[in-house]
Amino acid sequence: MQRLARIRILEPEDPSTVSAFERKIRRLLSFAYRLSVSIFVTVHLFDFLFSSVWMHGYIWSLNLPIDLDMSDKSAGAIVYHQLEQVGVE
Structure with missing residues (x-):
C-alpha cells in the first residue's frame, strides 16, 4: 500500500475517518x-489441467484421421462421439 501511495495511484486514507464497523465490512x-x-x-485450472475427459479427448483426437474436426466441439460432444466409435451408446 505504501508503494501505491508513493506513486499517487491511491491516496492513503486516514484511519481516524473510517469507523470500526466500516473496517470490519471492508x-x-x-x-x-x-x-x-x-x-x-x-x-477452472483444476478442471482444465486434470480432467480426464479433456486429456483423454485431446490425446484420442490426436490419433484420429482429419476427416472430422473436433477442435470446436464441447467435451460432451467428444465423449458422445468416442462412445459411438467404440459401439457404446
Whole structure:
C-alpha cells in the first residue's frame, strides 16, 4: 500500500475517518472477493489441467484421421462421439 501511495495511484486514507464497523465490512468484503476469485481460478485450472475427459479427448483426437474436426466441439460432444466409435451408446 505504501508503494501505491508513493506513486499517487491511491491516496492513503486516514484511519481516524473510517469507523470500526466500516473496517470490519471492508475486511469482510475484501476476504469474500479474494476467496471467490481464488475458488473460481482454482476450479477452472483444476478442471482444465486434470480432467480426464479433456486429456483423454485431446490425446484420442490426436490419433484420429482429419476427416472430422473436433477442435470446436464441447467435451460432451467428444465423449458422445468416442462412445459411438467404440459401439457404446
